[in-house]
Amino acid sequence: xxxxxxxxxxxxxxxxxxxxxxxxxxxxxxxxxxxxxxxxxxxxxxxxxxxxxxxxxxxxxxxxxxxxxxxxxxxxxxxxxxxxxxxxxxxxxxxxxxxxxxxxxxxxxxxxxxxxxxxxxxxxxxxxxxxxxxxxxxxxxxxxxxxxxxxxxxxxxxxxxxxxxxxxxxxxxxxxxxxxxxxxxxxxxxxxxxxxxxxxxxxxxxxxxxxxxxxxxxxxxxxxxxxxxxxxxxxxxxxxxxxxxxxxxxxxxxxxx
Amino acid sequence: xxxxxxxxxxxxxxxxxxxxxxxxxxxxxxxxxxxxxxxxxxxxxxxxxxxxxxxxxxxxxxxxxxxxxxxxxxxxxxxxxxxxxxxxxxxxxxxxxxxxxxxxxxxxxxxxxxxxxxxxxxxxxxxxxxxxxxxxxxxxxxxxxxxxxxxxxxxxxxxxxxxxxxxxxxxxxxxxxxxxxxxxxxxxxxxxxxxxxxxxxxxxxxxxxxxxxxxxxxxxxxxxxxxxxxxxxxxxxxxxxxxxxxxxxxxx
Numbered sequence: 001x002x003x004x005x006x007x008x009x010x011x012x013x014x015x016x017x018x019x020x021x022x023x024x025x026x027x028x029x030x031x032x033x034x035x036x037x038x039x040x041x042x043x044x045x046x047x048x049x050x051x052x053x054x055x056x057x058x059x060x061x062x063x064x065x066x067x068x069x070x071x072x073x074x075x076x077x078x079x080x081x082x083x084x085x086x087x088x089x090x091x092x093x094x095x096x097x098x099x100x101x102x103x104x105x106x107x108x109x110x111x112x113x114x115x116x117x118x119x120x121x122x123x124x125x126x127x128x129x130x131x132x133x134x135x136x137x138x139x140x141x142x143x144x145x146x147x148x149x150x151x152x153x154x155x156x157x158x159x160x161x162x163x164x165x166x167x168x169x170x171x172x173x174x175x176x177x178x179x180x181x182x183x184x185x186x187x188x189x190x191x192x193x194x195x196x197x198x199x200x201x202x203x204x205x206x207x208x209x210x211x212x213x214x215x216x217x218x219x220x221x222x223x224x225x226x227x228x229x230x231x232x233x234x235x236x237x238x239x240x241x242x243x244x245x246x247x248x249x250x251x252x253x254x255x256x257x
Numbered sequence: 258x259x260x261x262x263x264x265x266x267x268x269x270x271x272x273x274x275x276x277x278x279x280x281x282x283x284x285x286x287x288x289x290x291x292x293x294x295x296x297x298x299x300x301x302x303x304x305x306x307x308x309x310x311x312x313x314x315x316x317x318x319x320x321x322x323x324x325x326x327x328x329x330x331x332x333x334x335x336x337x338x339x340x341x342x343x344x345x346x347x348x349x350x351x352x353x354x355x356x357x358x359x360x361x362x363x364x365x366x367x368x369x370x371x372x373x374x375x376x377x378x379x380x381x382x383x384x385x386x387x388x389x390x391x392x393x394x395x396x397x398x399x400x401x402x403x404x405x406x407x408x409x410x411x412x413x414x415x416x417x418x419x420x421x422x423x424x425x426x427x428x429x430x431x432x433x434x435x436x437x438x439x440x441x442x443x444x445x446x447x448x449x450x451x452x453x454x455x456x457x458x459x460x461x462x463x464x465x466x467x468x469x470x471x472x473x474x475x476x477x478x479x480x481x482x483x484x485x486x487x488x489x490x491x492x493x494x495x496x497x498x499x500x501x502x503x504x505x506x507x508x509x
Contacts, residue, residue: 154354157318158372158419159339159342159343159346168370169356246358247358249357249401250401
């Protein structure tokens, strides 16, 4: 990509954000600060959160809870999907249950967790896993079932161990779907973690948002929200990097569909 | 071990295989097949589409289990002794079946990797076969960057690199254009003859069977043997007669 093309691409990405920031700044001139604080105040607060350890620790706690919950949901979901993929009766039995769990709102899980568990971290982990589990399981199961029968037979013809089969075929073949599942579930998890912290925690971005609401501090509320957005952007960027590296084998057509 | 077991690299004794039919009942793919393939023999399995050639193939490879009778490969049941036959069988499929996330070298080395051959050795052996098959300089290419003929060469390299004494080939050149198929077939036959492996070729082309096989077995639907002929000493006139007999066997 030429520098000019890169600049154009960056400008295209940045333009909508510039428009929103500009509109916010105009609103801040017309409205009281508790409704639309100046852009500089919001960014100042956001930067202060990142630069001071006690507030940064709150952000990192939320990040750790989100990633911990996602990892937990992914591992359990992948194991469940593998079992369901191999045992059709199990898939028949578990699928309606997962669909039922998927239908339960995140807020209900927060209430259940507060009633059922004492520790904050246990509550949040439970909520994160239960809200992420159905999606991860269904996505992994779909990826497992989409494995090419031709490739499975080819690898089997060399009589591999189960672990070899997993390493040389199943994991690489499922990787694109795994990465997509992470991208989708990351957004959901960042929303659920805030909900869980709002009600069931005494630390983290969700808890801090609750404090800002009680103080009617809009600049603080936006600044804490930006931390979560920043986290999602960073992780999405990391996943995109992994995709570019791990999926570089995929052919790219000059004319896109 | 019986005399037949001792003399045969691959042995079918009264083998039947059926599958549940979509609307109940069963679909018989292979019916009471008796077949002994000697060590170092080059056998062409000929039959029309859907006559059970590929099922026979899966039975030899141990990817399917017979419903009746028994299959032995080097004296062992290929389905039950699945792991014990590691490195004894290699398959060249109709399509290349390369792993798209592996480059040509890593694809060619796949069988060796699964046989736990050390990394340096498997790369050397895979490279050797890629070079022999005219793919020098393409080791780092991913399958999408290779032509159909080149991809099939990688698949052949993958099978030969394992040094397996038994080669199973399921119409390996049928997806290629005629010229490429002809050239590859010639090279492939030379390699099989040079390495002295037992080779079973599936084909639906009489010409291919006559070119490839030292022995031709014609299957008719469901896979039961309709004709079995050895070609080693056959002269041109005899080959013409054999061709007519194969045609007649296929028509029954």
